[in-house]
Amino acid sequence: MVRWEPGTPERLQRAALELFATRGFEETTAAEIAQSVGLTERTFFRHFSDKREALFHGQERFAQAFLAGMETAPPDASAIEVVACALETASAFFPDERRPHSRTRQSVIDRNPALQERELHKMATLATTLAGAFRARGVGDPAASLAAQTVTAVFGIAFTQWIRDGEDRPLADIADDVLAELRTLTSGSPAPAG
Incomplete structure (x- = not known):
């Protein structure tokens, strides 16, 4: 996994939007969003309470x-x-x-x-x-x-x-x-x- 980098919430938001647009919101998991930018699901949940919040943060x-x-x-x-x-x-x-x-x-x-x-x-x-x-x-x-x-x-x-x-x-x-x-x-x- 990638070490901490600045801008983690923004990276996760961009990745989430891209995955939601291509695969669908329901079909995309928080773990997949995190993995797409080299992070863990745990890191995702440090920044967002759920995957909806990646869109509404x-x-x-x-x-x-x-x-x-x-x-x-x-x-x-x-x-x-x-x-x-x-x-x-x-x-x-x-x-x-x-x-x-x-x-x-x-x-x-x-x-x-x-x-x-x-x-x-x-x-x-x-x-x-x-x-x-x-x-x-x-x-x-x-x-x-x-x-x-x-x-x-x-x-x-x-x-x-x-x-x-x-x-x-x-x-x-x-x-x-x-x-x-x-x-x-x-x-x-x-x-x-x-």
Whole structure:
């Protein structure tokens, strides 16, 4: 076996994603993931509680990207302006070079109902965290919950567009467009024919 090297969790995550994409999530074991990078199953479980976590590890950093944007918003910013700030910093968490990885990861999730459920749970947890941050900014309920759900809905729609085959726009541009669509929808103006 290989001696300890820096970046072990990242190596295990890359190996897991590759195996999940080629062999299937259910068909791949934690031991096989570890062995593919010259490590033991025990080492795998030092870093991840189960093989799902190889796909979902780092959720705290993901949430922090949104929260960092909220913190940059001026104290007197409207809730929708804070939403825009959160989306801007979260989009930076997904640079264009990360798109192939994100596409592969999503294809693995799309093929497994349990992983789809885990992804939904991740987004629900994010919405709860963001609602708390909106409340801390003085936004009352139900507006705090609506704003948090708006962030996650706009992000989810933009992310789905960003990983489509043939899409090459930056995620921030797509998120801006989706948020503009929402603003048009809520303004009472007729939606442009698409």
